[in-house]
Amino acid sequence: MFDKLKKINEKPAAFEVYTADALWADDYRSKQMLAFHLNEGIDVSSRNMEFINRSATWIGEHFDLGEGKSLCDFGCGPGLYTTRLAKTGAKVTGLDFSANSLAYAREQAQLAQLPINYVQTNYLEFQSQEQFDLITMIMCDFCALSPAQRKVLLAKFRECLKDDGAILLDVYSMAGYAAREETAFYEKNQLNRFWCEDDYYCFVNTWKYDDEAVVLDKYSIFQANGKEETVYNWLQYFSPEKLKEELAAAGFAVKLILKDVAGSPYCDQHAEFAVVAVRA
Numbered sequence: 001m002f003d004k005l006k007k008i009n010e011k012p013a014a015f016e017v018y019t020a021d022a023l024w025a026d027d028y029r030s031k032q033m034l035a036f037h038l039n040e041g042i043d044v045s046s047r048n049m050e051f052i053n054r055s056a057t058w059i060g061e062h063f064d065l066g067e068g069k070s071l072c073d074f075g076c077g078p079g080l081y082t083t084r085l086a087k088t089g090a091k092v093t094g095l096d097f098s099a100n101s102l103a104y105a106r107e108q109a110q111l112a113q114l115p116i117n118y119v120q121t122n123y124l125e126f127q128s129q130e131q132f133d134l135i136t137m138i139m140c141d142f143c144a145l146s147p148a149q150r151k152v153l154l155a156k157f158r159e160c161l162k163d164d165g166a167i168l169l170d171v172y173s174m175a176g177y178a179a180r181e182e183t184a185f186y187e188k189n190q191l192n193r194f195w196c197e198d199d200y201y202c203f204v205n206t207w208k209y210d211d212e213a214v215v216l217d218k219y220s221i222f223q224a225n226g227k228e229e230t231v232y233n234w235l236q237y238f239s240p241e242k243l244k245e246e247l248a249a250a251g252f253a254v255k256l257i258l259k260d261v262a263g264s265p266y267c268d269q270h271a272e273f274a275v276v277a278v279r280a
Helices: 002-008 027-038 049-062 080-086 099-111 147-160 174-179 240-249
Strands: 070-074 091-096 117-120 132-137 161-173 183-188 200-209 214-223 228-238 252-258 272-279
Touching: 027 099, 049 080, 070 080, 080 091, 080 099, 091 099, 099 117, 132 147, 147 161, 147 240, 147 252, 161 174, 174 228, 228 240, 240 252, 240 272
Parallel strands: 070 091, 070 132, 091 117, 132 161, 161 228
Antiparallel strands: 161 272, 183 200, 200 214, 214 228, 252 272
C-alpha cells in the first residue's frame, strides 16, 4: 500500500505522459464532457452561452465572415461556435476527437439546415486540400498540448491557412498560473461520477512547474471492480511574449492581443488572453 501511495504522489517531468484518449475516446467520459459543453450557465468544457453568443458575433464581424469566406474550428466540440458562425454564410468545417460531441453537432446542423463539414479526427493528424480564411482554436485547447504537439499543430495551421488568412486562439495567462496552487486530496466518485459509472476513489494531485509555466492535474482512479487508471491533464500557461515567440518560430506574426475571443481589450490580470495572428 505504501508503494502504491508513493507512486500516486510521484511528480512526473513536464509533459512526460499524455493521456488525451482517456477523456475523448472513452464513450462514458465523452458523454460527461458533452453534458458540460451543453450546460449553458457554466464555463467548464465550453464557456457560458452569453459569452459564446457575444464571442461568435465579434468573430463574424471582426473577420468579415460571410459568403465566399471559409473557417475551420480545431476542437469544435458539439458545434457551439461552428453552428453560429455558419449562419454568417461562411463555409465552415469543424474538427473534433469526440464522436458523441460530433453526433450532437451534426444533429444541430441538420435541424438548422446548415451545411457544416464535421470531421472526427485528432486535429494533429488532420489532412485537407482546402485552405481557410480563418482558423480558430477556442477554450484554451492549445494549452493542453505539449511543446512538440504545439509545433506540429502550428505547422498544420500553416498548411491549412490561406496566405491572407488569420488564426484566432486563446490561452491561459501567467496571472492564471499565479492563481493555481499545488494540492493533493482524494474523494469517492470525484466530480460526481465523471470518471466512471460505478463506484471509484480518485486521488487528485496538482503540481506546478515554474521553469516551464506548466500545471499538471493528475487523477489516479481506483474502481470497485479492481481496475486502476491514471489520467494526466497538462496545461501550459503563457505570457504574451512567450506566445509571440512560439508563433514566430512557426512563421506567424501576432497582430492583436485581446482579453478574450469576444474582442475585449487585453488585461494582464485576466486568467486568459487571446491572439489574432497571420502569416509572417
